[in-house]
Amino acid sequence: MSDNGRFFRGNELPKLLLLLGVALGGWTVVYLALYRDQPEVDEPERAVAGNPEPIKPDEGLEFQAVRDRTVLKFRENAAYKLLLERARAETPDSLAKLARRDVLLPQLAERPAHYRGVPIHILGYARRVLRYESKLAKGGWLYEAWVFTPDSQNFPYVCVFEDVPPGFPIGNDVHERIVFNGYFLKLMAYGAGDTAEAGNAARLAPLLVGRIGWTPSPQAPAVGAGGISKGRMWLYGGLAIMFVISMARWIWQMSRFLSPRGTDAAPSPRPTEVISPDELTRWVESNATDRVDEFEDEPRDD
Secondary structure (H helix, E strand, C coil): CCCCCCCCCCCHHHHHHHHHHHHHHHHHHHHHHHHCCCCCCCCCCCCCCCCCCCCCCCCCHHHHHCCCCECCCHHHHHHHHHHHHHHHHCCHHHHHHHCECCCCHHHHHHCHHHHCCCEEEEEEEEEEEEEEECCCCCCCEEEEEEEECCCCCCCCEEEEECCCCCCCCCECCCCEEEEEEEEEEEEEEECCHHHHHHCCCCEEEEEEEEEEECCCCCCCCCECHHHCEHHHHHHHHHHHHHHHHHHHHHHHHHHHHHCCCCCCCCCCCCCCCCCCHHHHHHHHHHHHHHHHHHHHHCCCCC
16 A cells, blocks of 8 residues: 555556456457357247147057157157158258247146147257167168257257258257257156266156257357367467466566565654754754854964
């Protein structure tokens, strides 16, 4: 703290504000680069318009063996294959027109049998995408996307599809905004790490079979180690170096200005208007002695 009671001396405060501004702007750029949204998918708002058609579940023979709140079993392959064929027979646009936009995950969880075989529209983020071989698929491969939507909260939809868009990422940790139109098959049970460790029951997720829509990011940069693009790596490195240098320089200046200033000479007493009698006597005697010496040194006229 300075002698006048202020914490800052000179222009330290403007320098600090400038440093904070640079840091805030830099980390804002980093945040936007890390978490920028995927290209927006045109999505009409959900609104009530007229009287929607009543929901009619599929009660065909293939669906009689389907059981909810269980893992997918071999006896359910007939219904699984039927829904794959239905999705394959529709174009993405035609299936999107058939899909209902008024069915949410809580409804599927409460009355799964009521929505069996009903086409449903989903818009959300795929966080996990798997690929596995299957004889039920026309091309020999099926894809499975675990999609989270605002209505599903932390519970995913499991979306199965055959045709994958070119460049669509596959992995256990993705973040892609997708649109999916598919037929509801069942409320499937699946194991999770937290449920197994705690000894709780398996979690549940709606299983749908249909088609996926996805638009890749324009001019996707090359990806380096750790899944971070090389351009981002240079950006983050440059910002980090600038921030460290600026912070170190400001700390050094602050420690220099706030440290006590040493001096070799002893501090001189401050002037005051009050003088003690002893000091006044010494001052008078010293001045009188000086006057006598001056008088003795002057030449005399004889």
